[in-house]
Amino acid sequence: MIKQIPVCRYEQLIPGRGVAVLLPDGSQAAVFRTAKDELYAVGNLDPATGAYVISRGLTGSRGGMPTVASPMLKHVYELASGRCVDGPAGPDPAHRLPTYPVLREAETVYVLEDPAIPRDGNAFVLDDAGAAAGDA
Amino acid sequence: MRILIVGYGMVGHRCASVLSELAAQRAAGDEPVSITVLSKEARPAYDRVHLTALFNGSTDADLTYDDPPGVEVVLGEEAVALDLAARIVTGAGGSTYAYDALVLATGSRPFVPPVPGHDLPGCFVYRTVEDVDAIKAYAAGRRVGAVVGGGLLGLEAAGALTSLGLDTHVIEFAPRLMPLQVDDAGGMALRQRISELGVTVHSGTRTEAVHAGEDGAAAEMLLAAGHDPSDQRTLPVEMVVFAAGVRPWDTIGREFGLALGERGGIKVDAHCLTSDPHVYAVGECAMAMDGRVYGLVAPGYSMAETAARHILAGDSKPFLGADLSTKLKLMGVDVASFGDAFGTTAGARTTLYSDESQGLYKKLVVTEDGRLLGGILVGDASAYDVLKPLAGTDTPLPADPIRLLLPPSDGEAVTLGVGSLPDSATICSCHNVSKGSLLEAVQEDGCATVGDLKRCTKAGTGCGSCIPMLGKLLDAAGVEQSTALCPHFAQTRSELYEIVLVRRIGTFAQLVAEHGVEGADVEGCEICKPAVASILASLSGRLGGPKHILSGEQAALQDTNDHFLANLQKNGSYSVVPRIPGGEITPEKLIVIGEVARDFGLYTKITGGQRIDLFGARVEQLPAIWRRLVDAGFESGHAYGKSLRTVKSCVGSEWCRYGVQESVAMAIELELRYRGLRSPHKIKAAVSGCARECAEAQGKDIGVIATENGWNLYVAGNGGFSPRHADLFAKDLSRQELIRAIDRFLMFYIRTAERLERTSVWIERIEGGLEHVRDVVLNDSLGLGAELEALMDAHVGSYTDEWRAAIEDPETLRRFVSFVNAPDTPDPSIEFTTERGQIKPLLTIGRRADRTDDVKDLVSAG
8 A cells, every 4th residue: 555655845855955754654764855856765774874864964966866975974875776886885785775756746745655565766666656566 | 942032122022023923833843932021121112213203192102012922021121141151141130031042132322422411400312211201391391402413313302302392402513414314415405494493403513511500400501613612602401312323232242252343233143143153133232244233223123033033934034234225204304315325336426406495405326327326315305215216226217317306397397207116116115015016906906096006905004105106106007096076076175165266156056067077967976065065164254155054055065964063973863062162161151061961861071172062962952952052152163064173272371380371361262263164174273381281282283382482383283093293383473473374374274175184184295295384374475375364354254153043043943853744753763771870872773674674575575
C-alpha cells in the first residue's frame, strides 16, 4: 500500500539544502531541493556512522549528477540512486542510501512510501508505481 | 653471548635496536644473547637532534624513544672502569657488568673554552634535556643572551634564545658562521639573514672572559678580535650558552688502554672494532678509519649498524667514512652543503650566484666535463633535493650550472626537474624510496596523485619533506596535477578571492556562472560551496554583501556546522560554545552557562581555548539555548566556523607577579576585533603577559608575548597533528603597531591561502615564505598595506553577532526543527546514557536495520 506522506510547503525548502522528514514507520527521510529546483528524497541515516544527519549535508553535483555529502565523514551519495560515489577512501559500494519518490502537488511536497518496494534508485518511477509494486 | 652497550644516546639506542632485531631472528639452537645498556643520563634515550623542539612547545616525552624489546636498560649508571683482560665494566656504584662484546657509544661532551668565568651562574651548555630546562628557567625575565659558537649547534642555541625572547649575540672565532659547512661568501649571506632576524653576530672574535655582576652571576663578556689588548671590548649579557663544539667522550678508552686518535676519539677499524678485539666504539666517541670523528647522527647510525651486525650477523657493511652533506633550516634560514662543497677535487670549477639584497648565496662545484661534485646553498636550498643525488655521479647536469642557480625568470625558467635525476636517486630518505620505485608505482600501479604515491610506496609519510618532489615527479611523468579547487572551478581558492574582490561578485551563482569551468553545474559541490561562502563572508564588509552567513543564497552554501551555528557531534546532536573573550568571565555569566547546561541537560567541558563547550543539544533546542545566552550578554563563539576561535591569555601583569603587560586586556581587544572573521581555516591566537609564556602563544596562528618594551608578535604556530612552533615576526611593538601588523597579516593570509590551509602550512608554502610575508606586512613591499587594513576595518565595522541575528529572524529560526513535518517531535535517534554524572551519546549504529540490508533481503526473497 503506497502512502503519500506530506512533507512541507514547497517554499519552505531552500534551494541547495535538505530537511529531515519523520516517516510513519518511525524511519527518517531527507528531502532535498537542488539549486535547479529538482526534488529528491533519500534515507536520513548515514550508513557510515549510524547518525541521522544526511538531511544536513551539502548538495552538489558530480559529473552532472546531483549529490549530497554526509556531514559526518563526507561520504558523497548520488541523490537519484543513493549510490556512494565518493568518500574518505573513494567510492564505497557497501554504503547506499535508500531512495524515495518525491512529488510536488499544489505547493505541497510529498514523499511516497511503500514498504514493499525495493528502494533501488531510479528503478522506481512514479507513473509506474502500481506496476512496480505488483512486480515486487 | 653477553653484549654490553655503554651509552644510551641516539647512537647507543640505534645499536641496541639493531642488536635486539638481530637477536630476535636467531634460530632456536643458537647461543642465547643478552643485551644490556648502561645509561649515564637518568632518562631513556631521546632524540637529541631535535632538542630545539623543546623550545617550540614539545615536551621531553615527545622526544623520548621506546626501549627496544629484550634489552635491559640500566638508567643513571655511569661506567667508570673497564678491565679489558677480564672483560668487565664497573659502574659508579660498584656494580660490575661482564661482557663478551662491548660497544662504547659514550658520545661527546660540550667543549667549553677554558676562559675565566666560564663556570659562573648564568653560563650554560646546550646538549641535554636538562640543559634546555636550565636555559629556559634562567632566561625567564632576562633580556640579553650570548652564544659562544657560530656553527650548527651555536646557531640552534641562538635560535632557542631568540625564541625565548632574548636579544641574542653570537660569538664565533672563525671569520664566518658555520665554518665547516659553508665558505666565506656563504657565511656572509647566512650572517646577513641571521642578522635580519635580530641576532647580532660577532665573527672573528674570541671570548676572553665572562665577568660576574654584583649578584655573582654572568653579567658581561670580554671579547677580543686580535691579540692587541686595545682590541678588547665588553658586551653586557645576562646569560651565556657555550656551543663551541663537542669533544669525543673517550675517557673510558683513554684511561683503560684503548688506542686513541691524536686529537681524541677511540680508534676503530672498518667494523668499528677498537684496538681490543672484544670492544667496539660507535658514534661521536669514535675516530673512524678515515681519521675523522663524525658529529652527525647519520654516520653514527651507520656505525651502530656496522658494529651490531659484526657482533651478531657476521655480514657487517664496513664503515669507511660518511657523507657530510647537510640541509637544515636554522632560524628559518635554509643552509645546505653537499659533496665537495669547498672544491678540493683536482680540476674542480665553481659556479656562483649571489644576491646580497635577498640574502642568497649558491655555489656549485663541477668537474671539467660538467659533472656535479658538490655545492653550497644559503637562503634557498630548494634545489638540494635534486642536486645532492647528482653529486659525485656520472649523470651529466641537465643545463649550464649557472642556469640551475639563477632564480627562474619570466618566460624561460630553467628549473632542475626531478626528471634529471637517475632512477637510483633516493627521493624519500625516511622510507628509502627511490625515484625508480616511484615511477614504477606511477606507471604500473596507476598512481596518479601524491596521495596515491604515499599510500602505495610510503614515500612522503615520514618527515614529509619530499612531498613537493612527489608532485614534481608526477608532473615529470606526464601525470597532470590539477590545482583546481574542484570540478566546478579551475581556479584555486586564492584566485577566486581575487576575482570576487576585483569583480565585486556577490553570489555563488554569479561566480560559478561567470568564472566556473565551462558548463559548470550551478549546484556546485561540498568543496566549492563552503569555500566560496567563506570568501563572500570575508569580504562582505567590503562588498556590502549579505551581513549574515545564513541570509539569502548563502544559507545553502554553508557546511552543516555553519548552517546550524553549532558543532555537529557523532550522534547528530550539536555542541554550543558561547564566546568568552580572553577567557575572562564574571561569576554571574559563569552561573548562567551552568544554569543553561543544567536546564537543557547538556554535557559540559572546559575547552583548550579557555571557554566552555555545552554538548548534546538537539537542533530544535539551539534557539532556546541561545535566547537565554544572548539575554545574558553572550554571543556566538564561532567554534563552528572557519574563523577566529579564541584568543587565550594568561592573567597578566594585573595579577601576576611576573607579568610585564596586561595580557588579558590585550587578548580581549584582539578577540573582539577579529571575532567572526571568516578565513580559509580556523584561526587561534593567544597573548602571554611575559616570557614565561603561560598562554602557549607560540603554538598559535597569532601569538603575542609581552616584553618590557611592548609586544613580540609570533605567527604561524600550530598544535594538532603536525605541531609547528610559531615564528618570531616582529619585536617590541606598541599596541597600535601590533594591531596593524595582525590586521595586515590576517588579511594577507585570507587573501592568499588555499582552502583549509592553516597559517602554518601557508607560510611554508607561499613563495618567499616567512620573509616575504614579513616584507609585505611590515615593510609594505607590495603596497597592499592600506588595502589590507581597509579590508579589516570593513570587517570590524560590519561585525554582528550571528546568533543574536538568528534568533531575531523568524525565517532563520524556522530551519531549527527536528523534522519539517513534525517540528515538535524530538529526533528519537538521539539518545543518551550517563557517565561520570553527565550525559554521553548512546550510539545508534547497528540499532536499526540498515535500509540497504532491507533491500538485499527483498531482492533475494523476490
